[in-house]
Amino acid sequence: MDDIPVPLPARPERFMDRFKAHMRAKHLAYRTEKTYCLWVLDFIRFHHRRHPEQMGGEEVDAWLSYLANERQVAINTQKTALNAVVYLYRQFLGRDLGDLQFSKTSKGRRLPVVFSHEEAMQVIDSMNGGHQLVAGLMYGSGLRVMEAVRLRVQDVDFAEQCLFVRESKGEKWRRTLLPRALVEPLRTQIGLALALHKRDLDEGFGAVYLPGALAKKYPKAPTSAQWQYVFPAPNRAMDPRSQVMRRHHVGEQQVRRSVAAALAGLAIHKKASCHTFRHSFATNLLKAGTDIRSIQELLGHTDVNTTMIYTHVVGAHSRGVTSPLDG
The missing domain is CATH 1.10.443.10 (Intergrase catalytic core)
Structure with missing residues (x-):
């Protein structure tokens, strides 16, 4: 039953649990929820587990550029990662990331x-x-x-x-x-x-x-x-x-x-x-x-x-x- 959402605490306290609860309140598909969580965790780990509230557009640019230049992800993969962190900051944390200046991936779509x-x-x-x-x-x-x-x-x-x-x-x-x-x-x-x-x-x-x-x-x-x-x-x-x-x-x-x-x-x-x-x-x-x-x-x-x-x-x-x- 891999499409069944994992139950959350009645009053979520952990950051990722609160993030998941927010997405469920917005009726995002469970598959989208899992994808966004994976990318947000990747973003956090890239910055040595700093809390997202302590970061912003500069850190997002660095991470997205790393995905393009070092991991050489495809265009759609980088777009999905971007969508995840934009949702995290704009929808969940209520913060604007400003004008992002990250490197766009050059790996074409197959x-x-x-x-x-x-x-x-x-x-x-x-x-x-x-x-x-x-x-x-x-x-x-x-x-x-x-x-x-x-x-x-x-x-x-x-x-x-x-x-x-x-x-x-x-x-x-x-x-x-x-x-x-x-x-x-x-x-x-x-x-x-x-x-x-x-x-x-x-x-x-x-x-x-x-x-x-x-x-x-x-x-x-x-x-x-x-x-x-x-x-x-x-x-x-x-x-x-x-x-x-x-x-x-x-x-x-x-x-x-x-x-x-x-x-x-x-x-x-x-x-x-x-x-x-x-x-x-x-x-x-x-x-x-x-x-x-x-x-x-x-x-x-x-x-x-x-x-x-x-x-x-x-x-x-x-x-x-x-x-x-x-x-």
């Missing part, structure tokens, strides 16, 4: 690795069970692995042949494609999930975790069929937030390990992972002539420039350009 359609299907066919279906959704619907494992029964609309992604990165909702090839496997998977849920209810359990205050607003929702996970975990576990024994969804790491094992058994020599399926979804749509704005919407990108990276992946050869050597 093009994402993608599968051909044949390679993607090879990997998926090498998997089995629920993990195979998760991989199919990552490739066929463009889901992130965490979005796929968090799918609820109500998020699958068979009538409209679409999926609703509700617990997404940045807390944004979106609608995306439901491949025809996955309709029957999904029906079967939902049937298995609901049968497991019925067994939990019969044994005195069956209340699933709901985000935010939904459980208080709708007291019957946690045990309703529509809120159950499509990919439930094989075993129940204690929820550290509420101390309630419940069934969570399958873990992201389990799916990642299944994909890694499938890749290890195939002659696909690429630095691939679960996210490669999502990249491949976008590039194959682009090759098929789908406009970039539609792809942006399906992926849930806020900025179209993020989606434009796939135009470089597709390359000139897909636009009819040929090498003079092949002429």
Whole structure:
């Protein structure tokens, strides 16, 4: 249950606990909270564990320049580190950092690795069970692995042949494609999930975790069929937030390990992972002539420039350009 926030004291006193409590009060995603904490701790350690209240813009500049010049992090990595300390000072400590003058990283953004359609299907066919279906959704619907494992029964609309992604990165909702090839496997998977849920209810359990205050607003929702996970975990576990024994969804790491094992058994020599399926979804749509704005919407990108990276992946050869050597 790696997406469940670690409980905090009722009255946090330690600096990092107070920082976490502030982010939760602002409803930041738990993944964002963990990322910001990692970078803030890195910042503190770089300055020999000085308290952030005793530092300011000069120290932030030095740390960000160190990340660029010494650790040679990528552009997006430095941006994430910057966002973390800016949130720390402006939002949490209520201090302005002024005009920062740090060195910008020169390490360019890499093009994402993608599968051909044949390679993607090879990997998926090498998997089995629920993990195979998760991989199919990552490739066929463009889901992130965490979005796929968090799918609820109500998020699958068979009538409209679409999926609703509700617990997404940045807390944004979106609608995306439901491949025809996955309709029957999904029906079967939902049937298995609901049968497991019925067994939990019969044994005195069956209340699933709901985000935010939904459980208080709708007291019957946690045990309703529509809120159950499509990919439930094989075993129940204690929820550290509420101390309630419940069934969570399958873990992201389990799916990642299944994909890694499938890749290890195939002659696909690429630095691939679960996210490669999502990249491949976008590039194959682009090759098929789908406009970039539609792809942006399906992926849930806020900025179209993020989606434009796939135009470089597709390359000139897909636009009819040929090498003079092949002429």
